[in-house]
Amino acid sequence: MQQILSISNLIVVFTTRRGIRREAFRAIDDVSVQIAAGEIVGLVGESGSGKTTLALAACGVGKVTSGSVRAAGHEFSQLRGAARRAAHADVQMVFQDPMVSLDPRQRIGDGLDELRQVHPNRTSRFTNEQLMERVGLAPDILRRIPSQVSGGQAQRVSITRATMLQPKLLVADEPTSGLDATVQDQILRLFRWFREAEGLAILFVSHNLAVVRQLCDRALVMRQGKIVEQGDPDALFENPIHEYTRQLVGAVPGKHARLAISSQ
Amino acid sequence: MRTIDARIRANRVGTWNKALIAFGILLTALAIFAPFLPLNDPTIQNLDNSLVPPMFQTGGNYEHPLGTDHLGRDYLARMVAGARLTVLIAVSAALLGALGGSLLGIIAGFKGGFVDSIISRVTEAQLSLPFILLAISVIVARGQSIGTLILILTLVGWAQYVRVLRADTLALRESGFITSLRLGGLSDTRIILHHVLPNVLGTITTLATLEIGTLILAESALSFLGLGIVEPDVSWGAELASGKNYLESAWWLVTFPGIAISCTVLYINIAGDSLRLRFDQRKRSY
Amino acid sequence: MKLARFVALKILGGFVTLFFSATLAFIVSRVAGDPTIQMLGLSATADQIVELKAQLGYDRPMLTQYAEFIGHVYRGDLGVSLFTNDNNLSAILERVPASLQLASLAVLLGVLIGIPVGAFAAIREGSMADRVASILSIVAQSVPIFWLGLMLVLVFSLNLGWLPAGFIGDWRNLVLPVVTLAAIPTARIARLTRATMTSILEEPFVRAAFARGLPRRRVVYSHALRNSLLPVVTVIGLQFGILLSGAITVELVFAWPGVGSLATQAVMNRDLPLVQALVVFGAATFVGINIVVDIIYGLIDPRIREKT
Numbered sequence: 001m002q003q004i005l006s007i008s009n010l011i012v013v014f015t016t017r018r019g020i021r022r023e024a025f026r027a028i029d030d031v032s033v034q035i036a037a038g039e040i041v042g043l044v045g046e047s048g049s050g051k052t053t054l055a056l057a058a059c060g061v062g063k064v065t066s067g068s069v070r071a072a073g074h075e076f077s078q079l080r081g082a083a084r085r086a087a088h089a090d091v092q093m094v095f096q097d098p099m100v101s102l103d104p105r106q107r108i109g110d111g112l113d114e115l116r117q118v119h120p121n122r123t124s125r126f127t128n129e130q131l132m133e134r135v136g137l138a139p140d141i142l143r144r145i146p147s148q149v150s151g152g153q154a155q156r157v158s159i160t161r162a163t164m165l166q167p168k169l170l171v172a173d174e175p176t177s178g179l180d181a182t183v184q185d186q187i188l189r190l191f192r193w194f195r196e197a198e199g200l201a202i203l204f205v206s207h208n209l210a211v212v213r214q215l216c217d218r219a220l221v222m223r224q225g226k227i228v229e230q231g232d233p234d235a236l237f238e239n240p241i242h243e244y245t246r247q248l249v250g251a252v253p254g255k256h257a258r259l260a261i262s263s264q
Numbered sequence: 265m266r267t268i269d270a271r272i273r274a275n276r277v278g279t280w281n282k283a284l285i286a287f288g289i290l291l292t293a294l295a296i297f298a299p300f301l302p303l304n305d306p307t308i309q310n311l312d313n314s315l316v317p318p319m320f321q322t323g324g325n326y327e328h329p330l331g332t333d334h335l336g337r338d339y340l341a342r343m344v345a346g347a348r349l350t351v352l353i354a355v356s357a358a359l360l361g362a363l364g365g366s367l368l369g370i371i372a373g374f375k376g377g378f379v380d381s382i383i384s385r386v387t388e389a390q391l392s393l394p395f396i397l398l399a400i401s402v403i404v405a406r407g408q409s410i411g412t413l414i415l416i417l418t419l420v421g422w423a424q425y426v427r428v429l430r431a432d433t434l435a436l437r438e439s440g441f442i443t444s445l446r447l448g449g450l451s452d453t454r455i456i457l458h459h460v461l462p463n464v465l466g467t468i469t470t471l472a473t474l475e476i477g478t479l480i481l482a483e484s485a486l487s488f489l490g491l492g493i494v495e496p497d498v499s500w501g502a503e504l505a506s507g508k509n510y511l512e513s514a515w516w517l518v519t520f521p522g523i524a525i526s527c528t529v530l531y532i533n534i535a536g537d538s539l540r541l542r543f544d545q546r547k548r549s550y
Numbered sequence: 551m552k553l554a555r556f557v558a559l560k561i562l563g564g565f566v567t568l569f570f571s572a573t574l575a576f577i578v579s580r581v582a583g584d585p586t587i588q589m590l591g592l593s594a595t596a597d598q599i600v601e602l603k604a605q606l607g608y609d610r611p612m613l614t615q616y617a618e619f620i621g622h623v624y625r626g627d628l629g630v631s632l633f634t635n636d637n638n639l640s641a642i643l644e645r646v647p648a649s650l651q652l653a654s655l656a657v658l659l660g661v662l663i664g665i666p667v668g669a670f671a672a673i674r675e676g677s678m679a680d681r682v683a684s685i686l687s688i689v690a691q692s693v694p695i696f697w698l699g700l701m702l703v704l705v706f707s708l709n710l711g712w713l714p715a716g717f718i719g720d721w722r723n724l725v726l727p728v729v730t731l732a733a734i735p736t737a738r739i740a741r742l743t744r745a746t747m748t749s750i751l752e753e754p755f756v757r758a759a760f761a762r763g764l765p766r767r768r769v770v771y772s773h774a775l776r777n778s779l780l781p782v783v784t785v786i787g788l789q790f791g792i793l794l795s796g797a798i799t800v801e802l803v804f805a806w807p808g809v810g811s812l813a814t815q816a817v818m819n820r821d822l823p824l825v826q827a828l829v830v831f832g833a834a835t836f837v838g839i840n841i842v843v844d845i846i847y848g849l850i851d852p853r854i855r856e857k858t
Contacts, residue, residue: 061443085449093447101444103459114458118449161448389570394836396795397829400817401579404825407588419578477692484694485799489814501694508700508803512708519704522697530692537688 003070004169004201005035005058010067012053012225027053029225030067037168040195040202042216042233044209044248050225051205055173058203059093060084072168089119092162096174098154101161102146108157109142115161124164131160135190152183156190163194170194171203176211188215209248213237221245284535291528295347303338304328306345306498310336315514331516334506339516343524345498351528353410353493354479357417362472364418365425370460372426373433374442374452380430387426395420395482403491413492417479425471432464466543473539477532484525500525556848564841571833572623576616579826588820589632606632606822619826628827633819638827642809648717649808652800653793655728657786660735665782667736668743669775675748683740690737696799699730703803717806727804731796735789742785746778780851787843791836 012028027050035041045051056062057069060076069076072090079087095101103111112128124131129139135156146154155175162170172191176184188211194200206212212219212233219233221244229242240246294301304327313336317324324331330339372383390398399416406412436442445455486492487501494502500521507517579585586602603609607618622629628638671680703726707715714723750756760766801810809828816824 056443059447061446082451085451088447088449093444095440095444097440100440103441103445103463105462106459114450115448118454385570389567389574392567392836392840393571393574393829393833394791394794396798396813397575397832398578400813400825401575401829403817404588404820404822405579405581405585407820481692481694485696485795488694488696488799489802489817491814491817504694504697504700511700511704515704518697518700522694522701525697526689526693529694530689533688533692 002037003034004037004039004072005033005203006068006070007031007033007054007058008068008070010054010057010069011065012050012057012063013065014063026225028057031222031225031227033058033220033227035169035201035203037201038195038199039218040191040204040216042212042219043203043205043222044207044212044219045222046207046248048224049222051222052173054222055093055171055203055205058169058171059091060088061093086119086121089122089165090167091169091171092165092167094155094158094162094170094172094175096177098151098158099146101158102154104146107143107145108149112142112161112164115164119165122165124166126164131164135160136186152179152186155179155183155187159187159190163198163200166198167200169201169203171205173205174207175204176206176208184211191215209237221248281538284531284538287531288535291347291351291531294344295351298344298348301344303341303344306337306341307496308337312336315510317514318516330520331514333503333517334510334514339520342498342503343500343520346500346503346521346524347528349410349493349497350480350483350499350501350525351476353414353417353483354476357414357479358421358472358476360414360418361421361475362425362468365422366429366464366468368422369426369429370433370456370464373430373437374456374460376437383426384430387423390419390423391427396485399482399486399491408491408494410493410497413483413486416486417482420482421475421479424475425468428467428471429464432467433460436460436463470536470539470543473532474536477529477536480525480529480532553848557845560841560844560848564837568834568837569620571837572620572830573616575826575829575833576619579822579829580612580615585820585822589822623830628830629823631816631824632821633824638824639831641824642812642827642831645807645809645812648806649797649801649810651724652727652731652806652808653790653797655724656731656793657735657789659728659732660739660789661782661786663732664736664739665743665779668740668745669747669778671740671744672747672751680744683744687737687741690733693733694799695730695733695796696803698733699727699800699803702726702730715804717804727800727806730803731793731800734792734796735786738785738789739782742782743778746781747775750777780847783843783847783850787840790839794832794836 010028010031011026014025014027016023016025029050031050031054033041033054043051043054053062057064058071060069060071060074060079064077072087074087074090076084076087102108106114109128112131116123126134128142132139132141137153137156137160141149141153141157149157159175170191175191176187179187191202191204192215195202204212204216216233218230219236220230221228221236221242223244229236229240229245236245237249240249310332313328313332314334316328316332316336318331318339319326319329321331328338328340330343332339333342368383368387372380398419402412402416402419406415441459442455445459446452450459483492483499484501484504487494487499488505490505492501493499503521504518507514507521510517584599586599586606586608590598590602600609607615626639628642630636631638631641634641667683671683674680703715706713706726713725715726717723797808798810798813800806801808802814805811809831813825813828815821816828
């Protein structure tokens, strides 16, 4: 099976300056990840474990100190300028805070048009109205600005923006945190739908183990920049091998309860 | 001020704001159409008629409502004429400074790294130099002219924009907004022009408005010292410079230009404060 | 970090800032135009310009001139006036006491009046007194202070004859110029104190203190006011820079023989060495005051020492 995402021996080091001193912080320490087309892979870990840094690196916008990141056939570190910008259409990201990715002064519809304008070679076969329908939003959302929509609606807009140009890989960084349970449910259903309908591969970053268990084919556990354990989510959580995984699992209240996600 | 606060919070263009805007339009119209108004010519000298007091004092007459100066020139006309140059220069310098400073600030915040360091260092160096020292350095090299004056005033103001806009742009960068636009495949130029600039325009406008007031005061000070606008051009500061020699005999020569400056700058400060409350909740400037 | 290290760092930073400021001043006065033309006047012939340039050493490469300039500055040599041939530094230092009188008294007045007024306005927030104070401070920042000086002279000196308006005399000569100069720092300090105190008074720990039944006056003075003083200290440093600019015009109004009037004369005479000396001196004073302010701030608030 073709690997949509292939990360090998990735190392990411951030240097910060405190006064005159320089401190180096190893956010990602020799990580390798493979994701096949149409797979949904979960990435769990506590805050500061490096999940977001890995997510950004996978999209080709994060810092890479050494190692290789090959996403949707593109080696982003080798690309520049227009070629790089065009390549971004194949690997998209959905953020935790949907408002962050939306221009507060731009109407939703205008934002979608702008994306079409920037990628003239990749026309979506849907109109803006149809795109809204796909994610379950009313077409009048197109005329609104971000401050006039709810969190859940904004997240669905972000997902539309991320998927409208038919990417091969979607990276979702805590897309459901901060949303209430019913909305969460809808968003997760949407992700599943995109996988079924478009063969989209998804890297799903979350600290919510129950959600990962329901949605993902595979799960990776990350801690302090390293992957400490990986495998089938059910197996991982029922029989955690690594000390850290055990802690994570143990920390989940009602871990034996299952989130009811109705599959369509 | 509480009353303004309350009205702004109602977020409608209330009566107060309408009054401010109306006054502003009046002033601008006055400045632009001054030569066409039915006033005396401010440049005609008449030494027989010098130092005539304003009309409400004994010895004054209706022909010269605000009196005449030491060369017999109508003072009302000179006050109105003074408005033109002063406001024109202040607005030009404010716009230039805003343009240059904002652009540099946005670039510094956007690119980061080396470019940012250079821009920041130069800005801080200039901010640490008091205005007057900068002014005299330029004048001693270039002499006096309107161009030099605009240059000095632009140099005075540009640095604050760099600081503010760099901070704003950095905030946008750190929030992930710029990253998500880059992911969308937008080029840096497009991001800056279409997404960063429209969002910071409110801040820039507020700063520029308040800056006009500061620049009017600066120009008046320089003209008063004889280093800004000089004869035969008319400016309020220059009038104060010549008028101060007649402080004992002709009080009006010194009073009216000062009132004109104060009222104009006061208006700008009040209007700018209203703008700030509207656009700029988090920032405070003292 | 330890106080000694903090102080050392600040002084070092000061030298660096001074270096940058002096460099900027040098660049501006050489690059902005040609000072020799200014000195000779518009009717100067090309030969005269060349001759003056050679005489002053302005025909040498910029870098050489710059290196020499910086070298002199750090040795304390500020050159010699083009017109009077006196040593610049001594000419300036001669004038410092007069300016210092005005500036220090003005800042003192600003603090003595500004802080109580600001605190009062904060406590009585929303009252008529508060609004009047706000309006007054906006007005004070809109009025050109040299004009304020002229008006004060007109009223109190010429019309009422209460106070003199020159330099020669006794302490009464100080009143008008100091009051004039003090207008802006007073307004700024009052506004800042009011704003800081209002926000502190709204903080939970103040409400808690009131709830515990502590007498209102004590809470206000020991907690709120003390914490409000910190930002004011920083602002005072900034005020000196603005005061510097204001002082030049005020000295002209009152015929005060301070550094400001020396500067006006120097520019009028196109005396480049003296102007450069004044700029370096001014920048050094400004930097020095800011260092002192930073150190005081560091003494009062230990958190600042950690951040640096």
